[in-house]
Amino acid sequence: MPFSISKEEILETVRMLQMENLDIRTITMGINIQDCRGDSGKITGKKIYDKITCLAENLVKVGEDIEKEYGIPIINKRISITPVAMVAGGLKPDEMVTIGSYMDKAAGEVGVNFIGGFSALVHKGATRGDIALIEAIPETLARTERVCSSVNVATTRVGINMDAVYHMGLVIKRTAKLTAQRDGLGCAKLVVFCNAVEDNPFMAGAFHGPGEPESTINIGVSGPGVVLHTVRKYPDLDLGELANVIKKTAFKVTRMGELVGRVASERLDVPFGIIDLSLAPTPAIGDSVADILESMGIEKVGAPGTTAALAMLNDAVKKGGAMASSYVGGLSGAFIPVSEDEGMINAVVAGALSIEKLEAMTCVCSVGLDMIAIPGETSADTISAIIADEAAIGMINRKTTAVRIIPVPGKKEGEWVEFGGLLGRAPIMRVSKFSSSGFIARKGRIPAPIHSLNN
Numbered sequence: 001m002p003f004s005i006s007k008e009e010i011l012e013t014v015r016m017l018q019m020e021n022l023d024i025r026t027i028t029m030g031i032n033i034q035d036c037r038g039d040s041g042k043i044t045g046k047k048i049y050d051k052i053t054c055l056a057e058n059l060v061k062v063g064e065d066i067e068k069e070y071g072i073p074i075i076n077k078r079i080s081i082t083p084v085a086m087v088a089g090g091l092k093p094d095e096m097v098t099i100g101s102y103m104d105k106a107a108g109e110v111g112v113n114f115i116g117g118f119s120a121l122v123h124k125g126a127t128r129g130d131i132a133l134i135e136a137i138p139e140t141l142a143r144t145e146r147v148c149s150s151v152n153v154a155t156t157r158v159g160i161n162m163d164a165v166y167h168m169g170l171v172i173k174r175t176a177k178l179t180a181q182r183d184g185l186g187c188a189k190l191v192v193f194c195n196a197v198e199d200n201p202f203m204a205g206a207f208h209g210p211g212e213p214e215s216t217i218n219i220g221v222s223g224p225g226v227v228l229h230t231v232r233k234y235p236d237l238d239l240g241e242l243a244n245v246i247k248k249t250a251f252k253v254t255r256m257g258e259l260v261g262r263v264a265s266e267r268l269d270v271p272f273g274i275i276d277l278s279l280a281p282t283p284a285i286g287d288s289v290a291d292i293l294e295s296m297g298i299e300k301v302g303a304p305g306t307t308a309a310l311a312m313l314n315d316a317v318k319k320g321g322a323m324a325s326s327y328v329g330g331l332s333g334a335f336i337p338v339s340e341d342e343g344m345i346n347a348v349v350a351g352a353l354s355i356e357k358l359e360a361m362t363c364v365c366s367v368g369l370d371m372i373a374i375p376g377e378t379s380a381d382t383i384s385a386i387i388a389d390e391a392a393i394g395m396i397n398r399k400t401t402a403v404r405i406i407p408v409p410g411k412k413e414g415e416w417v418e419f420g421g422l423l424g425r426a427p428i429m430r431v432s433k434f435s436s437s438g439f440i441a442r443k444g445r446i447p448a449p450i451h452s453l454n455n
Contacts, residue, residue: 022253023073024260025222025280027063028201029056029270030208031215033082033117041095044088045102052079052106052115055215055270060111062267066260074260075422079107080206080218081117089129096136097143104144114189116206118149121196124158124445134164137171141186142178148204154194154391156398160446162388168192169384169440173407176376180409183417187406188371192387194394194401199274200330205367205402216273217265218330221257222280223249225287227313231295242296243316250277250320258325276330277321278366279313281341283424289313289334290343301343302353310334311364331400333366339419339426340371348427355386355429363393368402373417373426376409383407385436388446396449 036047056079063077084099091099100118107115118140120130137149151168154160172192176184191205198209201218208216230249234242257275265272281289290301293309314333321328336358338344347353355372362368368390387403394401408417411428418425 022223022226022256023075024219024257026076026078026201026203026220027059027074027260027264028078028080028206028218028220029059029215029268030080030199030212030218030273031055031082032208032212033084034087037087041088041091041098044091044095045099048081048099049102049106052081052103053109056110056112058268062264065267066263070260070263072256072260076114077112078201078203078206079110079112079115080201080208081115082208082210083117083119083121085120085127085129085133086210088133089127091129091132093132093135096133097140100136100140100144100147104147107146112146114146114148114203116148116150116203117208118147119151119207121152122164123152123155123161125161126164134167134171137190138174138178138186141175141189148189148191148206150191150193150196150205150207152193152196153387154395155448156195156395157448157452159448159452160194160388160391160395162440162446163443165384165388165391166440166443168387169380169382172383172405173380176407176409183411183419184376184406184408185419188404188419188423190404192403194391195399196402197330197400201274201276202278202280202331204404212273213271215270217261217268217270218273218276219257219261219264220276220278220280220330221253222278223253224279224281224289224292226253227279227317228288228292228295231292239296239312243312246313246316247320247323250317251324253277254321254324254328258327272327274327274329275321275325277317277328277332278330279317279334281335281337281344282422283340283342288341288343289336290341290347294343300350300352301347302357306357307361307364310336310361314365331366335366335370336361337371337404338429339373339417339424340422341424345424345426348429355431359389359393362390362401363397367400368394368404370402370404371406371423371426372404373406373408373411373428374431375412375428376407377412378407378431379435379437381435381437381440382431384440388440392446398451
């Protein structure tokens with residue numbers, strides 16, 4: 001049966017692009033750097049630089065050409081690489097910082113806005129390379145503009161590495177301190193994961209997993225504005241019918257994303273990987289996941305019913321995308337970052353949304369506690385405990401969860417921080433005043449749940 005698109009579908013897509021903030025949020029090229037190991041950080045970094053600038057030389061140009069030819073906005077062009085800790089074992093922290101500098105230089109050379117993969121996978125334990133990389137994270141993020149970092153501390157299969165959780169609280173605090181003049185901006189480029197995926201195109205958590213090919217093209221689509229328009233269009237549908245309408249909308253958005261991915265793959269001569277369906281909001285009015293939930297009948301995000309509404313939205317988006325493409329991957333769900341979503345910001349200001357409610361919402365969506373600004377005086381132990389709670393949700397529910405949290409130096413609850421651009425702005429949120437230091441000090445490993453024994 002020949003593939004065809006009706007005139008009505010074309011006009012509908014044009015409206016989505018022009019009036020509903022539909023875009024391709026990112027084209028991300030994944031690059032394997034396991035053959036780049038050298039005898040020093042400088043040699044390794046130079047090899048990584050050479051490989052990135054060779055393979056991704058035309059990435060930005062191809063993205064811009066597709067934008068012009070198809071009229072589809074492609075907001076970001078990005079690169080992810082193999083977790084650096086996997087190829088830099090035996091090197092010291094200062095050499096890891098050198099590698100990060102070469103990553104930043106390569107990203108600037110090819111013109112991408114971010115590069116991910118200054119990462120370590122330590123869910124069951126840490127190698128010397130992992131430890132050196134983690135120690136180098138604060139200085140690397142302070143010195144570079146485009147480098148993003150992630151650390152996976154837990155999986156459903158093995159449990160939670162509480163030694164790593166303990167250390168990541170200290171790393172986040174140190175990163176905030178070293179970037180204090182920019183309100184702790186370094187922490188916005190650092191994510192702590194449970195069940196991290198290998199093909200995520202979104203920053204700051206993207207890395208090119210060890211199970212991936214030599215290079216690949218992954219696409220992140222984003223359509224909160226389109227879904228919002230759809231929900232507002234049908235104010236009287238029951239929730240089952242509304243879910244079906246959202247599913248059809250996600251189908252259309254996904255088809256557009258796969259078109260861009262296939263074209264980019266062919267022109268770059270790099271295999272097509274996956275489409276990530278995540279509803280990733282921006283600070284722009286009308287591009288908010290919170291607004292979608294409120295259009296379903298929730299007075300303000302955080303009110304009773306919010307988690308149920310989010311669960312329905314997340315599931316409908318995934319079902320629609322899975323029907324449109326056989327290669328759905330990455331995170332694929334609804335993001336709920338506070339600073340990047342005007343509706344979430346308004347809910348915090350109104351007193352409807354707390355960190356505790358956000359944590360409950362992460363049980364049913366992607367990805368976790370994201371872009372949350374907290375008082376600069378918050379202790380490392382408290383941050384580690386927040387990471388542990390979120391990791392437990394991911395571990396028990398067999399899903400990806402993450403924490404991207406910014407303890408803003410010098411700021412207190414109720415004050416504001418301005419990050420600018422896609423990172424937006426955020427009110428400083430309240431954190432529990434009660435201590436978890438005794439729990440975090442125990443360290444060790446929280447065992448995997450019984451259902452991890454499925455085999």
